[in-house]
Amino acid sequence: MMPKHLTDAQMQSYEEDGFCSPVDVMSEADAIALRHRLEAVERQFPDVLAPNQRNNTHLILSVIDEIAHHPVIMDAVEDLIGPDILVFGTVLFIKEPGDPGYVSWHQDATYMGLEPHDGTTAWLALSPSNAESGCMSMLPGSWKNGILTHTDTFGDDNILTRGQEIDVGETDNGVDLVLRPGQMSLHNRRIVHSSQPNRSDDRRIGIVIQSYLPPHVRQEGGEGFVQWGRGEPVPPHHTALKRASGDMMPDDIVMRDRVNAEWAKILYDNADQKRDL
Ligand SMILES: O=C(O)CCC(=O)C(=O)O
Secondary structure (H helix, E strand, O other): OOOOOOOOHHHHHEEEEEEHEEEEEHEEEEHHHHHHHHHHHHHOOOOOOHHHHOOHHHHHHHHHHHOOOOOOOOOOOOOOHOOOOOOEEEEEEEEEEOOEEEEEEHHHHOOOOEEEEOOOOEEEEEEEEOOOOOOOOOOOOOHHHHHOEEEEOOOOEEEOOOOOOOOOOOOOOOEEEEEOOOOOEEEEOOOOEEEEOOOOOEEEEEEEEEEEOOOOOEEEEOOOEEEEEEEOOOOOOEEOOOOOOOOHHHHHHHHHHHHHHHHHHHHOOOOEEEEEO
């Protein structure tokens, strides 16, 4: 079958390396318009988008909801995982200019509770993402080696939930995923990846849909909440969530809080410490 959006080379690179990038989603102007919508919401509700409040904002903000269900992103995802697509969760990875925040080498699948590790994660840039601004860096092919040992550091500047890190030793052959606003990368939840602090003078804004799942994936760490994306209806082993009905609607906030409380339990399963998520 003809791919809907990805090129053969992108699909091959995903199969082999565990990621493909860059993938065009929208024009730079459209991405900047989305950035302005997001920044208007940030100004209006600063607490809601504070660094510890950035999980699953697609459930409460229309701009993030529209990105998570964007038809071009869905087409690319369909090329990788097939026509039945569930939207599991989102994270805003925002690094301010000069922000010391970084992401240590890790594999997303480690603490997500989702089994098997099928599906794909989309990372959409709303500002330039490059070596200077702290783009993601991937170890090609590292998704093939199963889940490696992660050490929880809870490091202050480490943006990850537990500051979890893999010791990759001296053999760092990371590939930087350089994106202009409106491009995305797609990655396997088992790929080893990291990112450096933002040394640029602009914000680095990544909207991450983590992950798009085919229906057979289950949440084995607790209750699994998903939205329908495409194809067959949400299967009964998940709890189906409705889409955001606007910005900061009271019912949506109640639902997002419930989803995030369960999500924090799953992410912190067996952890010695917790951050305020
Ligand atoms: O945005 C970043 O710098 C890291 C994001 C990441 O680790 C992920 O999306 O899995």
